[in-house]
Amino acid sequence: MAVKAAGAAKKPGQLTIVIKLGTSSIVDEKTHEPLLPILTLIVDTAVKLRKNGHRVVIVSSGAIGVGLRRMDIDKRPKHLAQLQASALAAIGQCRLVSLWDSLFAHLSQPVAQILMTRNDIADRTRYINAQNTFNQLMEMGVIPIVNENDTLAVSEIKFGDNDTLSAITAAMVHADMLFLMTDVDCLYDKNPRTHPDARPIEIVSDISTLEADVSTAGSSLGTGGMSTKIVAARLGTLAGVTTIITRSSNPGNILGIVRHMIRTSTANTPSSESDEQRPAGSLLSKTACLNVTDASTTEDAPPPLHTRFLPSNDPIQDRYFWLLHTPNPRGTLFIDVGCYRALLNKAGLLPVGVVDVQGHFGQQDVVRLAVVEGSPPPGPDGRRSEGTTQEVGRAVVNYSASEIKRIMGHQSVEIHRAFAASRKVDAYQVVGSRKRTTDDAMASTATTLKGQPLEKPLLDALLRRRMFYTPSFEIYNGVGGLYDYGPPGCALQTNIVDLWRKHFVLEEDMLEVDCTVLTPHEVLKTSGHVDKFADWMCKDPKNGDILRADHFVEAVLEARLNGNKEARGQKVEDKDDAKKKKKKAKSEAVALDDAVVTEYEEVLARIDNYDGPQLGELIKKYQLKNPDTGEIPSEPVQFNLMFQTSIGPSSNLRGYLRPETAQGQFLNFAKLLAFNQSQMPFASASIGKSYRNEISPRAGLLRVREFLMAEIEHFVDPQGGKKHSRFHEVEHVELVLLDRETQLSGKTETRRMTVGQAVKTRLVDNETLGYFLARIHLFLQKIGVDLSKMRFRQHMQNEMAHYACDCWDAELFTTSGWVECVGCADRSAYDLSVHAKKTGAPLVVRERLDEPLTIEDWQVDIEKKKFGPQFKKDAKAVEDALLATTQEQREKMASQLAKAGSVTLEVPGVADGKVDIKGDSVKIEFRKRVENTREYTPNVIEPSFGIGRILYALVEHNFWTRASDGGDEARGVLSFPPIVAPTKVLLVPLSSNAQFKPAVKELSQKLRRLGVSSRVDDSSASIGKRYSRNDELGTPLGVTVDFQTLQDGTVTLRDRDSTTQVRAAEKEILAAIQSLVDGTKDWATISSELPKFEGQEVEVAAR
Structure with missing residues (x-):
């Protein structure tokens, strides 16, 4: 199983502090006796830091020194053999740990011993295990005491000195401060022992420019000195750790320096300032700055003398730090200058840039990266001559040495001829460059459940081989966008639907209905689908191909951006398998101006917000051509997505295969309300097939013409802000949101926010909409969706369906990018209103008022005996139009009747569209009336689930590969949760x-x-x-x-x-x-x- 680092979440005001003590701080250099006064002060300091809420780690030397005393050896031999040193370390370590435990026990502070060699943490899993152990110990209030395991270490697996060990430990525990305790107060620009005018160096912001005296060689018992502390400081600051050198004989310096740093950091960081706004010199977290409990921090005393190395403003990530400074490389990859430049631009390391391989290493081993000036060939002995190479970084490889030798120098597309599936070599870090691949953000390519690059051909082959799904009518060459589910796919879909029914229908006490697929033209004409349920398409003038306009613009612009990356030597990921490449826009390696790149990216970020004419303008502006013909397609025109049919043998009744299940629920609203005993709010639900005649179905199950939907229509009273009685149960649920304003600015940055906060700030319009967003999130989590690959994106105005007033999509990240899988729309009262207006059916709620309501308004009285003969057959239409007038219109009509004795009213379909109504047949008065009931049209919140898309995304999110025993073949695994597993x-x-x-x-x-x-x-x-x-x-x-x-x-x-x-x-x-x-x-x-x-x-x- 993959091991993940445990979260090292810190409490407000809490710092993690690593204290490194050299041998000279622990034992007397001559007598080898423990320096109990100093050790007692160190223990007292550590306990005080713990009581102030901080986490403390001690890195301790001294085992060999204590061992010398225990064996009564006067002094350490100059040439101590490895076996002798190991033996003395084993003897001394026992005594040293006992000593630490006794001293801390007096203050009731538990401690733990951790012995390490470099080999112990060379493996990433073991490194994370060590990291988790540190975090768990500190969470338990324990002080870990670390030392190199000199008993087992050999030269190949030693850290070299405990200064280096302390820096690696500080990086591992994400420390805020690393104290390197020495026999001097600080660094000086000269040796203070020989130069009285030597000046202390208090702040070091750039170690590369440091000019200090580092001639101190350390004690006769230790292995370090000032030079090793400079190396440790370089490692610590690279990892974002403030590193401090101060005198070990006065451990109280630690408390004084910590207090000073908290005080100055608080002064430099206003309480209103965000983390992003904090000055670069601010060394502590904001929470630490604002929660100081030690009363002495108010003192304005100067800090003890020390040298402070400021942490990097761009600290290296934990994985890269481990990669660079922990493992022993198993070999070397020699790369050319062009490949090195590509790495500096965050591209991956591809075989074409590799010019030679040295060493014997396997897949997932760590290797050195060395750049070769001029790429000279290796000599007769296979080695390169001195001075032609420079090590620039480390990498974890996905190929063995023998495999890389077979593919080096080849283009990526040629690798498929050498191997069944491509496995790119990923470079994780380049020394000397602050640019690196960003695994802390969503990568441009999908990954497996275990973080491996997801090879879509491998997954597709598995799904076909195990018959999760298969193209329909395949022996007749199939039809695009139509698929059959096999036994495991069918079982997986059934389990997802069953869990959906339990999670929503049963949990929310919904009314489930199963409505017909065939829908008369008049129904969908009224709902707006006949006129507005369409996509924009354009036609290639040369070969007649029909192209969906937004997809065409998106594909061509992405191809140009990829061509720009290729021209600049950057890595370009291919999302589609080789069989589909001929249908994609081809990318030519042409460099673009930065301004053009920015413009293209902004267009792509807003692609869903363009209508047909705007897409046509983009095609003209950027001269977008069909890659298959080189022609610019025609102006976009609308294409209705519904499948049309005729109902009955006469073919006189037009109909459609339903594009959604919702309309059947709306048309049955009155009956459902009666079934629910006229109680509001309530929800109906339906699970069934829907049909859309997609212009260009693609991406397998993600865009098909027949698909299973599960839809909910939650009917709610619009009065009172659409509250939900169970909102308090989910308001703590945290969602990843991409709002409309961010998209309109051409960006795609998301933000995390609880549902409660989103509704409170009106980012999400109302409680009921927010409630269902949270319930959708919980459902997708329950079936096994990877939450790091899920976001909720708000629709832009032009993108929303014709019936929606606000809409959010739950999108899941796949090899096809972000895919809409669930839509959650506030349809307001649109559907019920239009169907009621068309049919006259009372699709309303009538509720009896607790107290009668007195209303003053303009009322219309019709004198039937005169009104009927005046309008004859048109009387009903005129009466309906008259009663449909607003209060404002009635007030104006009453005034006209009083002045002129008649009024003109617009009535479509009668005469020329206008009729004159005489005052003797109609009376309009402003008067009081008493209402005992309230009548209103409910609003509707609609969560709509595309089961096929959810199913496919779930497959990708749970797929990973496991290496087979004794072979190179990767075995696919689908880690479905048991509740949905087929x-x-x-x-x-x-x-x-x-x-x-x-x-x-x-x-x-x-x-x-x-x-x-x-x-x-x-x-x-x-x-x-x-x-x-x-x-x-x-x-x-x-x-x-x-x-x-x-x-x-x-x-x-x-x-x-x-x-x-x-x-x-x-x-x-x-x-x-x-x-x-x-x-x-x-x-x-x-x-x-x-x-x-x-x-x-x-x-x-x-x-």
């Missing part, structure tokens, strides 16, 4: 022995009775291979029946992701499976409750 349990007999069949059959029946889906794999393949192919199906659990099962009734239970197993009685295993599928327990709990089984994945061939 099959929950794989039943595997150890072999095809007939004795196992009754036990397997009985287990299968018991699982079915529990409602748990299972699948038996009794093929002749080995158990490992059977597990592997079911890992590809996403099956989370595996039960193995073996010979021990026949003896004592126990079986093994395997976890898909960790491949660990437990063994227990059948009853216990079934109970564990039930709790895992229900989500009441996770694997960590199960594996702690049941005995572990260590014989997993044994390759036993079946007979």
Whole structure:
């Protein structure tokens, strides 16, 4: 399993402080006796820092010195052999730790010993484990005491000195301060012992310009000196740690310096200032500046003498620090100058830029990067001559040395001929450059669940091979945008829908309906779909191809931007597989002006906000040509997306396949309201197929012509601000939001905000809309969506559907970029109003008032006996138009009737559209009336889920590859949560022995009775291979029946992701499976409750 660093969240005012003590600070140089007065003060200082709320780590030298005293050796030999040093370290370490523990015990402060070598943290997983251990100890209030494990260390795996160890430790724990305690007060520009005029150096902002005396060699017992402390300071500041050199004989200096830094940092940082606005010289976090509890911080005393190295304004990220300073490289990649320039511009390291390889390394090993001036070839011995190379960085490679030798110098597109799938070499850091790849932001390419580059061809092959889905009518060459789901895809979809029904319909007590797909023309004409449910398309004049206008503009501009990157030697990621490249806009390596690049990027950020004429203007302005023909397409025209049909044999009744499930819910509103006993608010829900005649269906399940939707129509009273009674339950849920204003400015930066804050600031319009955004977030989290690849984007005005007044999309990041998977729209009263107006049906709510309401307004009285004969057959139309007038119109009409005795009213469809109404047939008066009921048209909040898109994004988010034992082949794994996995349990007999069949059959029946889906794999393949192919199906659990099962009734239970197993009685295993599928327990709990089984994945061939 991948190990992630535990969050080292700090409390307000809390600092992490690392104190490094050299041997001369711990033992007397001559007698080797512990310097108890200094150690006691160090302990007292550390405890005071802890009591002030800070986290403390001590890096301690002195083991060999204490060992010399314990063995009664007068002085350290000048040439101490490695074995002697290791032995003395082992002897002294025991005494030293005992000494620290005794001193801290007097003050009731727990401590912990951590011994490390460079090799212990050379592996990234072990590094993170060490990091997590530090964080856990400090969270428990423990002070870790660190020392290099001199007993086991050899020269190849030593840190070299404890100064370097302290800097690496400080970076690992994300320290705020690193104190390097020495036998001098600070750095001087000259040796103060020989130059009385030597001046102290108090602040160092750039170590490269430092001119100081570093001749101090350290004590006779230690291995460091002032030069090693300068190296440590360089490492610390690079990681963002303020590094301080001060005198060890006065440990109280630490408290004084900390107080001074907090005080000065507070003075430099106004309380209203944000983190981003803080001056570069501000060294402490804002929370630390504002929460000082030590009363002595108010003193205005100068700090003790010390040298302070200011941290970098652009500190290196933890992963890159580990990469540069922790592992021992396994080899070297020699790259050309052009490749080096590309790395400086944040591009990846591609094989074309590699000119030579040295060393024997495998995939995921760390190697050196060396730039070669002029790229001379290696000599006859395979080595390069002196002075031709310069090391510029480190990299983690996705190829072995032998593989890189096969592909170096080749273009990326040629790699596919050498390997089944491309695995690019990623350069993580270049020394001397502050530019690096940004893994802390959303990358331009998708990654797997484990952070690996997601190879879409590999995933597509898995989905086809395991029949998650397949093109419809494939043996007839298929039809674009139509797909069939196979058994696992169908089961996955069913489980998602079932969970959706539980999460929304059952939880919210919704009224579920199933309405017809065929919809008459008149219904969709009234709803606006006939006129407005359209996309803009344009036509190529040469070959007649139909292009969706916004997609065409987007593709061509992206191709030009990619061509600009290629011209500048930057990495360009290819999102589509090779078979589809011919249909994409081709990128030519042409450099663009920076202003043009910015303009293109701003257009792409607003692409959804352009209408047809505006898209036409962009095509003309930028001379956008179809890459297949070189022609500029025609002006965009609208294309209605609905499938038209005729209903009945006469073909007189036009109809459509519904584009959404919503209209059936609206037309049944009155009946649903009555079913709900006229109680408001309430919600209806519908799950069913919808159809859209996409212009250019692409990207597999992401843009299809027939798809499953799950839609909710929540009817709410508009009076009172659309409050929701359960909003308080979700107001703490944090969402990632991309608002309309940010997009209009041409940017795509998101912000994190709780739903409560979003509604309070009116970023989200009302509580009901905010409530459903939070519920959507929780649903997607529950089914297994990667939350780091999810955001809510607000629709821009031109982009919103014709019926919406506000809308947010839940978008999921995939290999096709950000994809809209759920829409949540405030449809106001649009649908009910237009259908009621068209049909006259009362799609309203009438509620009895607790107290009668007296209203004064203009009222119309019609004298039927005179009104009817005057207008005859048009009387009903004129009466409806008259009663539909507003209060303002009635006031004007009453005035006209009083003055002229008649009034003119517009009535469409009658005469010439205007009629004259005489005063003797109509009376309009302003008077009081008493209302006992209130009538209103509800507003509607509509969450709409595209199940197919959610399903595909879920597949990508849960896909990763696991290296096969003893081979290069990567085995695909789909880590679906058990609650949605197509099959929950794989039943595997150890072999095809007939004795196992009754036990397997009985287990299968018991699982079915529990409602748990299972699948038996009794093929002749080995158990490992059977597990592997079911890992590809996403099956989370595996039960193995073996010979021990026949003896004592126990079986093994395997976890898909960790491949660990437990063994227990059948009853216990079934109970564990039930709790895992229900989500009441996770694997960590199960594996702690049941005995572990260590014989997993044994390759036993079946007979």
